[in-house]
Amino acid sequence: MRCGIGIEARQVNELFVNIDPIQAGGRLTADAMKAVIAYGDGYSVCDNCRKPNRLDYINKPPIAEFHRDVAAWLNMDAVRVVPGARRGFQAVANTYIRKGDPVLLTSLSHYTEFLAIEETRGIAREIPHDTSHKITADATATKIEEVMREFGRMPVLAFIDHVDYQYGNMHDVKAITKVAHHYDIPVLYNGAYTVGILPVDGKDLGVDFVVGSGHKSMAAPAPSGVLGATRERAAEVFRTTAIEGDMTKRIFGIKEPEMMGCTLMGATLVGMMASFPQVKERVKHFDRELDNNRIVLEALLSVSGTKILSEYPRNHTLTRVDTVASFDKVAESHKKRGFYFSSALEEKGIVGVIPGATKVWKFNTYGTTSKQAAFLADAFVTIATENGLTLNT
Amino acid sequence: MTFQALYTLTDLRVILRETAPQHSLDETQRAQAQRLLDNLERQVASLKQEILK
Numbered sequence: 001m002r003c004g005i006g007i008e009a010r011q012v013n014e015l016f017v018n019i020d021p022i023q024a025g026g027r028l029t030a031d032a033m034k035a036v037i038a039y040g041d042g043y044s045v046c047d048n049c050r051k052p053n054r055l056d057y058i059n060k061p062p063i064a065e066f067h068r069d070v071a072a073w074l075n076m077d078a079v080r081v082v083p084g085a086r087r088g089f090q091a092v093a094n095t096y097i098r099k100g101d102p103v104l105l106t107s108l109s110h111y112t113e114f115l116a117i118e119e120t121r122g123i124a125r126e127i128p129h130d131t132s133h134k135i136t137a138d139a140t141a142t143k144i145e146e147v148m149r150e151f152g153r154m155p156v157l158a159f160i161d162h163v164d165y166q167y168g169n170m171h172d173v174k175a176i177t178k179v180a181h182h183y184d185i186p187v188l189y190n191g192a193y194t195v196g197i198l199p200v201d202g203k204d205l206g207v208d209f210v211v212g213s214g215h216k217s218m219a220a221p222a223p224s225g226v227l228g229a230t231r232e233r234a235a236e237v238f239r240t241t242a243i244e245g246d247m248t249k250r251i252f253g254i255k256e257p258e259m260m261g262c263t264l265m266g267a268t269l270v271g272m273m274a275s276f277p278q279v280k281e282r283v284k285h286f287d288r289e290l291d292n293n294r295i296v297l298e299a300l301l302s303v304s305g306t307k308i309l310s311e312y313p314r315n316h317t318l319t320r321v322d323t324v325a326s327f328d329k330v331a332e333s334h335k336k337r338g339f340y341f342s343s344a345l346e347e348k349g350i351v352g353v354i355p356g357a358t359k360v361w362k363f364n365t366y367g368t369t370s371k372q373a374a375f376l377a378d379a380f381v382t383i384a385t386e387n388g389l390t391l392n393t
Numbered sequence: 394m395t396f397q398a399l400y401t402l403t404d405l406r407v408i409l410r411e412t413a414p415q416h417s418l419d420e421t422q423r424a425q426a427q428r429l430l431d432n433l434e435r436q437v438a439s440l441k442q443e444i445l446k
Contacts, residue, residue, distance in 0.1 A: 014409040014410055014413060015409075015413060017413055017414055027410070029407075030403055030404055030407045033407075034396075034400050037396070348414070349413065349414025349415065350414070372413070375414075
């Protein structure tokens with residue numbers, strides 16, 4: 001079935017259990033799908049835009065209220081919606097980083113944080129992870145001291161991922177922030193894998209900014225996200241325009257340069273808004289998600305030779321596994337080589353593992369029902385036994 | 394009425410997602426699917442009346 005010339009209707013989540021590590025938290029709720037149907041037209045949220053003509057002031061649909069609600073939910077003073085977490089990084093980077101400034105991030109940081117620094121011509125300095133792939137407060141302090149020796153001044157900003165994309169490990173942002181603030185370094189909390197997945201309290205963490213991803217973790221269409229700030233930082237990053245045309249003398253009201261005026265003006269925003277009540281509710285039940293994750297991990301660990309590379313027991317459903325000594329052994333002699341694994345999974349109705357990957361790979365069970373988790377567990381064990389791998393007794 | 398029918402189909406779509414890949418519905422899901430399909434038939438009938446009058 002097609003929804004346009006050459007565009008197949010996508011039915012991945014209707015036909016398969018999808019364990020793609022980055023797609024799990026962004027699957028739409030029914031209400032978001034309905035909102036997308038109704039608000040697909042460009043500028044669809046602008047019907048009732050009145051002075052002062054800014055997205056976060058629109059009351060119908062209730063966009064202004066949504067901004068207030070998200071700020072309260074994250075316990076931050078102000079929030080703006082942005083076209084993806086990366087645009088949140090960019091807005092903050094543009095505000096604080098100047099050419100040659102040192103900026104802290106981590107050895108597990110997402111590439112878009114690097115790009116945000118590069119765009120400002122800042123210089124990236126990574127806090128190293130420890131042997132368990134965790135970023136610690138001590139490593140942060142050591143790195144800051146190193147940067148001070150190298151540059152003769154402090155880093156101007158720190159990007160810290162609460163849960164990293166590589167291992168899905170949870171890092172002690174609160175302790176790291178305490179250290180950074182000791183040196184007067186503002187902290188951007190990257191909540192791409194947490195905001196919308198588990199409870200996030202910006203004030204409790206002590207961070208200056210909270211960035212979330214709508215399409216990764218808030219059951220929203222792409223590209224969407226949120227940027228929250230404390231009152232002090234909001235005045236800086238959400239400053240209003242001061243520019244004036246020399247000939248026309250035009251000025252542009254309360255538009256915000258870092259937001260490039262209005263940001264999400266249609267289905268992306270209303271989709272995120274429509275999912276929000278369920279998203280607020282689901283973060284309270286993250287323990288159920290970990291239970292489902294555990295069912296799948298125990299099955300994988302029952303296959304002799306499989307190792308969990310992420311911290312264990314898990315604090316997040318995004319998980320990295322090493323199957324060099326299990327599923328990869330089969331690939332050595334299988335006629336499909338490494339592709340046998342994703343192929344066998346697909347035959348059973350499971351997608352999301354990179355085709356060909358049998359050594360080290362990631363998956364995310366977020367959003368599966370307990371029945372689907374049991375199905376996944378059974379599928380991994382069945383594929384192992386069908387291919388002659390041994391199970392731990 | 395157009396939206397109602399589309400939204401009913403959307404609710405059916407979510408049942409497909411929740412039961413993928415086997416789509417073996419439990420009793421509650423079957424009852425919900427039945428109710429949605431009945432609603433859809435009524436909504437389509439109303440659409441026919443309205444659009445083709």
